[in-house]
Amino acid sequence: MNSLAKLLEAALFASPRPIPAEELAVLDEDSSKAAIAAALEELREHYDVDGHGVELVEQGGGWQILTRPEYTEAIERAQMAVRPSRLSAAALESLAIIAYRQPIGRAEIAEIRGVDVGAILKSLLERGLIEVTARGEGLGRPLLYGTTPLFLEMFALRHLEELPRVDELAIALRRSGSDTESDAPALPEPAPKAAPDAVGASAVAVPA
Amino acid sequence: MNSLAKLLEAALFASPRPIPAEELAVLDEDSSKAAIAAALEELREHYDVDGHGVELVEQGGGWQILTRPEYTEAIERAQMAVRPSRLSAAALESLAIIAYRQPIGRAEIAEIRGVDVGAILKSLLERGLIEVTARGEGLGRPLLYGTTPLFLEMFALRHLEELPRVDELAIALRRSGSDTESDAPALPEPAPKAAPDAVGASAVAVPA
Amino acid sequence: MTSPRPDTRAGEPQATFVVELAAFNGPLDLLLSLIRDEKLDIYDIPIARICEQFLARMHELALNDAAEYLEMAARLLRIKALMLLPRHESDEGWEDPRAELVRRLLEYQQMREVVDLLERRGEDRRNRFARAWSPTLMAPPQAPLALSLAELLVAVDRVLRAVKKPGMHDVVPRALDVDGAIAIVKAVLALRATARWRDVVRADAEPWEVLSALLALLELAKRSELKLAQPRPFSDVEIRRELAGEAA
Numbered sequence: 034m035n036s037l038a039k040l041l042e043a044a045l046f047a048s049p050r051p052i053p054a055e056e057l058a059v060l061d062e063d064s065s066k067a068a069i070a071a072a073l074e075e076l077r078e079h080y081d082v083d084g085h086g087v088e089l090v091e092q093g094g095g096w097q098i099l100t101r102p103e104y105t106e107a108i109e110r111a112q113m114a115v116r117p118s119r120l121s122a123a124a125l126e127s128l129a130i131i132a133y134r135q136p137i138g139r140a141e142i143a144e145i146r147g148v149d150v151g152a153i154l155k156s157l158l159e160r161g162l163i164e165v166t167a168r169g170e171g172l173g174r175p176l177l178y179g180t181t182p183l184f185l186e187m188f189a190l191r192h193l194e195e196l197p198r199v200d201e202l203a204i205a206l207r208r209s210g211s212d213t214e215s216d217a218p219a220l221p222e223p224a225p226k227a228a229p230d231a232v233g234a235s236a237v238a239v240p241a
Numbered sequence: 242m243n244s245l246a247k248l249l250e251a252a253l254f255a256s257p258r259p260i261p262a263e264e265l266a267v268l269d270e271d272s273s274k275a276a277i278a279a280a281l282e283e284l285r286e287h288y289d290v291d292g293h294g295v296e297l298v299e300q301g302g303g304w305q306i307l308t309r310p311e312y313t314e315a316i317e318r319a320q321m322a323v324r325p326s327r328l329s330a331a332a333l334e335s336l337a338i339i340a341y342r343q344p345i346g347r348a349e350i351a352e353i354r355g356v357d358v359g360a361i362l363k364s365l366l367e368r369g370l371i372e373v374t375a376r377g378e379g380l381g382r383p384l385l386y387g388t389t390p391l392f393l394e395m396f397a398l399r400h401l402e403e404l405p406r407v408d409e410l411a412i413a414l415r416r417s418g419s420d421t422e423s424d425a426p427a428l429p430e431p432a433p434k435a436a437p438d439a440v441g442a443s444a445v446a447v448p449a
Numbered sequence: 450m451t452s453p454r455p456d457t458r459a460g461e462p463q464a465t466f467v468v469e470l471a472a473f474n475g476p477l478d479l480l481l482s483l484i485r486d487e488k489l490d491i492y493d494i495p496i497a498r499i500c501e502q503f504l505a506r507m508h509e510l511a512l513n514d515a516a517e518y519l520e521m522a523a524r525l526l527r528i529k530a531l532m533l534l535p536r537h538e539s540d541e542g543w544e545d546p547r548a549e550l551v552r553r554l555l556e557y558q559q560m561r562e563v564v565d566l567l568e569r570r571g572e573d574r575r576n577r578f579a580r581a582w583s584p585t586l587m588a589p590p591q592a593p594l595a596l597s598l599a600e601l602l603v604a605v606d607r608v609l610r611a612v613k614k615p616g617m618h619d620v621v622p623r624a625l626d627v628d629g630a631i632a633i634v635k636a637v638l639a640l641r642a643t644a645r646w647r648d649v650v651r652a653d654a655e656p657w658e659v660l661s662a663l664l665a666l667l668e669l670a671k672r673s674e675l676k677l678a679q680p681r682p683f684s685d686v687e688i689r690r691e692l693a694g695e696a697a
Contacts, residue, residue: 046581
């Protein structure tokens with residue numbers, strides 16, 4: 034490919050939106066409109082003739098490089114099959130506090146954990162594991178959080194009372210810890226039902 | 242290109258982040274690891290030999306297509322994409338310490354740098370370059386920090402082991418220092434040997 | 450190594466950008482740069498000279514109010530003083546007062562080397578753009594979550610361990626018990642003429658106990674029932690029974 038076509042390829046790849054032909058001209062002031070059009074044609078042909086997984090199309094008000102439709106299904110499938118993400122240790126701790134203390138406000142959770150939990154609450158809300166259940170008294174009437182039905186479902190609980198009481202916790206931990214040996218639960222499917230299997234200890238990985 | 246290479250190209254084009262080889266393997270269950278590796282090699286060679294504006298690199302824990310550096314300026318000038326801002330020297334110092342000593346607490350980083358690092362840690366957390374990975378023992382159970390996969394990606398590292406080991410540091414620098422402008426004469430004798438518990442004596446690794 | 454001064458690489462200001470106001474990244478950076486500028490041997494730093502220069506640069510750079518620099522200045526002065534103390538050839542146990550400083554400087558210098566490496570790699574990566582947009586795939590669905598009850602319970606346990614008392618939010622204000630502490634001090638001094646801080650305060654004392662003991666000591670000193678002395682800075686405080694006070 035000629036160097037203008039390479040430049041256009043790089044720009045189209047890096048741009049978050051389709052780029053109209055006039056804007057592409059800004060990339061190289063020395064190139065004429067005709068030269069740009071020719072380079073775009075060269076790029077398109079290269080993708081088509083040479084056999085690429087992507088193609089150059091003009092749509093949405095400009096030029097863009099798109100994945101060829103025949104591959105989208107495989108890519109989407111692969112994304113779903115990617116190892117399920119896990120909650121970070123910090124998120125789990127906040128979730129635990131909310132489960133046991135609901136309804137509870139952000140300030141109180143932050144106080145128990147010793148760090149701000151704004152971002153964590155946001156992500157737990159987005160995942161549908163907690164929700165705003167009430168407003169507290171006092172200044173600004175803070176939002177109070179509680180767990181959702183999805184929370185119960187994810188942890189295979191029928192109701193909140195099924196959570197062990199704090200004084201039973203040590204026993205519950207011993208029980209669930211006993212069948213832990215592999216901390217790499219490369220589960221092909223989410224399978225939250227299989228509750229007390231891989232404790233994964235605190236190898237809890239990066240949040241999504 | 243063969244159809245597996247095309248599929249991989251499509252998937253890599255669709256992802257803004259590096260994709261680990263294991264995840265690429267999910268795209269086509271019928272392909273062996275060797276076949277995937279061969280297809281990646283074919284794709285890389287194709288970009289290099291055929292003359293493309295992009296290239297295939299292995300870094301940040303996976304494979305990624307990136308634009309070639311020679312087009313960066315034109316693309317940025319045309320405002321089609323923005324480069325992330327540089328980190329301050331102070332932030333880089335803290336990041337270097339965390340990379341070698343993770344998990345490490347704020348007090349220890351401050352001790353090595355000789356200055357407080359609270360604001361810097363906050364900004365590194367916001368940028369997603371570090372994360373809280375554990376809590377230390379002792380008073381107040383301090384938060385301990387480690388680097389994220391994004392750290393590897395943003396510093397073009399394949400994995401943490403790619404950072405020079407402490408006993409190699411002086412060598413690594415002398416080698417690369419020769420082709421950069423070294424404006425400051427090296428100290429008479431860097432000799433890290435003499436400082437047995439200097440920066441990363443506690444082994445370089447601990448991947449996230 | 451490239452220049453340690455951040456102004457050469459300060460980069461463009463950004464929202465989350467940490468602006469370094471001082472010309473140096475801290476006292477160790479300044480010290481290392483002095484050593485380099487003067488081509489000194491890091492293992493044999495002429496401490497009097499470097500101390501003088503450090504203070505001069507601090508003044509020059511208007512760093513006089515920066516706590517970190519002040520602390521380093523104090524440290525240098527102390528090392529300088531220790532170096533002046535006479536010592537005998539046969540003094541086996543003598544340790545070079547500069548040793549700790551040298552260790553820290555070497556450690557800091559190694560870290561600077563890593564910074565140089567990160568800087569080069571980071572700059573290289575900054576010059577490449579990743580794919581910014583994936584139009585064929587709508588916002589990818591969030592990866593499913595892998596959760597287990599056991600994990601949650603382990604988290605509960607961690608929280609409980611981190612917080613000794615779960616009811617930490619309703620802290621009961623604990624009044625100081627100065628009278629109790631006075632009784633303890635008096636009891637200790639009744640047994641022996643001199644005592645130390647550790648003798649009147651438990652090692653695992655809670656803040657209110659420490660404060661109570663401190664106030665008790667000051668109170669008793671005021672009443673001339675004891676005398677407090679600290680022979681050297683940071684050394685243990687000596688508590689001595691004052692006979693005059695007892696007589697009074």
